[in-house]
Structure formats: C-alpha cells, structure tokens
Amino acid sequence: MFTTRIAIVVRDDLAVWQKLNVTAFLSSGIAAAVPECIGAPYRDSAGRSYTAMIGQPILVFAAAQADLQRVHRRACEAGLTVAPYVEAMFATGHDAANRAVFAETGIESQLWAGLALHGERKAVDRTVKGLKLHP
Template sequence: MFDTKVAVLVHEDLAVWQKLNVTAFLATGIASAVPEAMGQPYEDAAGRHHARLLGQPILIFAASTEVLRRAWQQSLQRSLTRSAYVRAMFETGHDAVNRAVFRAEPADTPDLVGLALHGPKKEIDKATKGARLHP
C-alpha cells in the first residue's frame, strides 16, 4: 500500500520511560522532515479538530548498539531521512543543548540509543536488518 516505510530503532537496554521518550522524539523528527508523510487532520463526531498523524504505520524495533551503528551507516550510505537520539541527550534539559551534545558525538559512531528512518521500503528493510520488532 505504501512505497515508503518508517522505522524507529530503540536501544534494547533502555528503561521503558526512555524508550517511549526516544520513540516520541524520533517520530516528530521524521514528521517534520517528511511533511508529505503526514495524513489529514482528524475530526471527531462532535466536529472538533485534532492534529494530523503520520499517514502510514511506524514499525518500532528493539536494537543492540551494533544494530543501531549498522543502521546508522546504512542510512548514510542510502541517503535515508533520519532522526537520531544519542545517550548524552538524556542529561540535557532543552533542545539547544541536545543539538550541542549531538554535534559533539563522533560523526561515524555516535552513541545512539535511537534512530528513526524514512525512505523506500526496500532501503529501510536493508538498513534495519538484524533489528527485531519491539515486543
């Protein structure tokens, strides 16, 4: 049904609150980077309007450090749209500091705890190889 896919890889060793937090932040990154992936606004039976959601499913994967690093490299090689979350971002309090700690990470091997990808299905499947759907 869709030519593209959205995948979120979250480090398997995080606390539940961290997994949820990382997933939420990464999904907003994809939504802002790929506005055409957004569906139409929702309206309830009373006629009240609600925010748009991504118009396609988001697959959530549990991943090891190795799988996250591999997906990172694959996303760079395949020019996939990505949003990333590094471990140091748990220690910050706002977006400006998040960007600073992200920029301080090694470019080829950031300490990823989450990575969201958007792109052609085949390319996303290759990039997420080794990850398993989150239980």
C-alpha cells in the same frame, strides 16, 4: 500499500520511559523532515477537530548498540532521512543543548539511544534487516 517506510530503532537496554521518549522525539523528527508523510486532521462525531498525525504505519525495532551503529552506517549509505537520538540527550533540558551534545561526539563514538529512518520501502527494509520488532 505505501512506497515509503518509517522505521524507528530503539536501543534495547534503555528504561521504558527512555524508549518512549526516544520514540516520540524520533517520530517528530521524521514528521518535520518529511511533511508529506502527515495525514489529514481528525474529527470526532461531535465535530471537534484534532491534529493530523503521520499517515502511515511506523515500525519500531529493538536493537543493541552495535546494531544501531550498523543501522546508522547503512542508512547513511542508502541516503535515507535519519533522525538521531543519542544517550547524552537524556541529560539536556532543551533543543539547543541536544544539538550541542550531539555535535560534540564523532559519529563512530556516538552512544545511540535510537534512530528513525524514512525512505523508499525496500531501502529501509535492507537497512533494518536482521532486527526484531520491539516487543
């Protein structure tokens, strides 16, 4: 039983490729911010080594834009670790441009594509309360 939880909330009206892209980027954000969530490297039966990954389950939820606004507000109020992805980031080509477009818009006006959350299990559960797991 994990005392922490990782949740990714992805906007439900995105194209499938966008949902997958957002989920991958947000997972990397949590891995970078919370290195203790990384498990041990993998090794196959032939002895080949593979990279370590996040060592706990990640719950992925679908949400409308209004739900993402609410989740963002709750996550900030709860002091959770938050990784952001906004719609404008789809039009950029590199990390510095992503940070620039994110910084251009006020939080209340952001068009969220997704958010990743990490923190104490009950706090994350309260933050995503009412959302459905992504189908």
